[in-house]
Amino acid sequence: MAPNTRGTPGPATEVAGPAMPRPLEGAVYGLLATRALELAVRHGVFRELAEHGPSRDGELATALGLDRDTLGRLLTLLRSLEVVTADAEGRYTVPPHSRPYLDGADPRFLGGFLRHLVESTADQLAHLEACLTRGKAAADAALPEPFARIYRDEESTDRFLDAMWQLSFDVSGELVELAGLDRVHHLVDVGGAGGPFAVAALLRRPVLRATVFDLPQVAGRLRQAGLRFRLGARLAFAPGDFHQDELPRGDCLAFGYILSDWPDEVCLELLRKAHRALAPGGLVLVMERLFDEDGYRPLATAAMNLAMHAETQGRHRTAAEYLGLLRRAGFTDCAVRRSGREKHLVLGRRSESALHPPGRWW
Structure with missing residues (x-):
């Protein structure tokens, strides 16, 4: 056999290339x-x-x-x-x-979240190509509003509520302590779904009352949570649409995995509604995955940020971005309090001197 004069190894001297880098391997498979x-x-x-x-x-x-x-x-x-x-x-x-x-x-079980990823998110990821080639607004133009799709039937609603409970309930106990709710009398959980944060707060604060404000489709699931944890009249449900309606009044309003579903202008309007609904000195709580200040870590936040582009109209943000939204909405004493898990707390306070019509707040 004639020698290989071009310098390329022949079959007998073929050299294997390096193994696929571990991060790339994880992404591929x-x-x-x-x-x-x-x-x-x-x-x-x-x-x-x-x-x-x-x-x-x-x-x-x-x-x-x-x-x-x-x-x-x-x-x-x-x-x-x-x-x-x-x-x-x-x-x-x-x-x-x-x-x-x-x-x-x-309480840390992820089965419901995995089911949501496989049965809902995976189907929606095909929509990313249209977003990539045509832009998000054009790709979404003929689609229903995200939560009309998520709550389209009982099975889809249950799957979503299972995922939200499993992502939120366990860490909510830590977030309640980070929020410092000792002097809060009435918590309003905006878009609170099946009530993971509201229930966790009620279990840790015996004098607290909570109202979950959400679309009517979640009422049955919230009733189940109230019965399961024997919360009675302390846990209430107020049906409504936070895009169309003003928010129920309280001395603490919470947004858990809500603002990340929407663009900045919608978030700002929701926070302004919260500011109007809060008693003077009241707290607003934003509970979300947070990007590190580098804008691309941790991995779970980056992955869900892409999924949400297909499934909703929102994105994940850094703590600094949420602080900026809170201040623009009129909140003061804004701060970040990080949990030991993937969901963290950004909070703000309505000024004690804020004017409001007379009457009870809860």
Whole structure:
């Protein structure tokens, strides 16, 4: 065989290129990873491991009535992701760092959020190409308003409310403490959905009353939460549309995962409505994922920022951007208080000297 005179290695001397960088590998295969994780949650794999301890794929397949080959491949991927581990005998287990998020009895369980990503967000991501090539306004022109689509039927509504509860309820306990609600009598949770923040606040502040203000479709879910936690008349529901209606009066108004659904001009109008509805000296709470000041981290915020471009009309912001919106709306004493999780608190206060018509505020 004639030598390779062009300097390119022949078959016998072919040199393998470097492995794909780990961050790129995670991005390329993320779609399959999310689907595998959601399937394992849906079909009880993690529940079975929690209840019966380390198990081989065949034992799991028999117990759950699943195909062994397919389940084995799912578990292989989840092991590569370090979501599960396996011993020398091939017995799978869920390590401590993953367990709370995969245990349906734990308040940090992410099953509902995963279902929302797979069954709702994944479908909406196809809309990103139209946004990319035509612009968001043109791409959305023929579509219904985002929450008309999200609340289009009972199944879609339940899926969304499950996701919001699982993203919000556990961290809400920490946010209640960060907010300092000791002197608050009436909390109004604007767009509060099934009530994760309102319920968490009521459980920690026995003298507090809370009103969730949201579209009528969520009333049934809120009633269920009130019964489950035995909150009685302390938890109320006020149906309405915050785009069309003024907000209920209170001495604390909360927006949890609300402002990130809307552009700046809508956020500013909602905050001005909150300013009008608050008693003098009252608090407004904005609870959101926050970008670091570099504008691109953390990963979860960047990922959801893209998803929200397809699903809603909003975006995630830095703490400084929310502080700017609060000040433009007339709030003072604005501050940022970060939790140990992905949802943080930005707050402001209505001036004590603000004028208001006479009468009770709650």
